[in-house]
Amino acid sequence: MFCEKCKCLLSRENGKWVCKKCNTEAKPAQEKGELRACQEREIVVLEDVEDVLPRMPAECPKCGHNEAFYTLRQTRKSDEPETKIFRCCKCKASWREY
DSSP, rough: OOTTTTTBEEEEEETEEEETTOOOBBOOOHHOEEEEEEOOOOOOOOOTTTTHHHEOOOOTTTTTOOOEEEEOOOOOOSSSSEEEEETTTTTTOEEEEE
């Protein structure tokens, strides 16, 4: 967690989150209506970056086009292989390959 005031890392003292720099006490995440870190998910956004992504031959399951952009993401444990996320060059459909 980070301090909302000065953006420094918070420390846990006596069961409360406190900023060592500005001495601000943080509210629990549930009170602020935020998600806890363990509940957050990474969302891969491929909009407006397609011109810099690599392309490879891959058949689109939606339109059958044979070329797609791809990116690699570590979606599982570090000892597991990366997930390849594809996006069709023609219809922009997305799919993944483990």
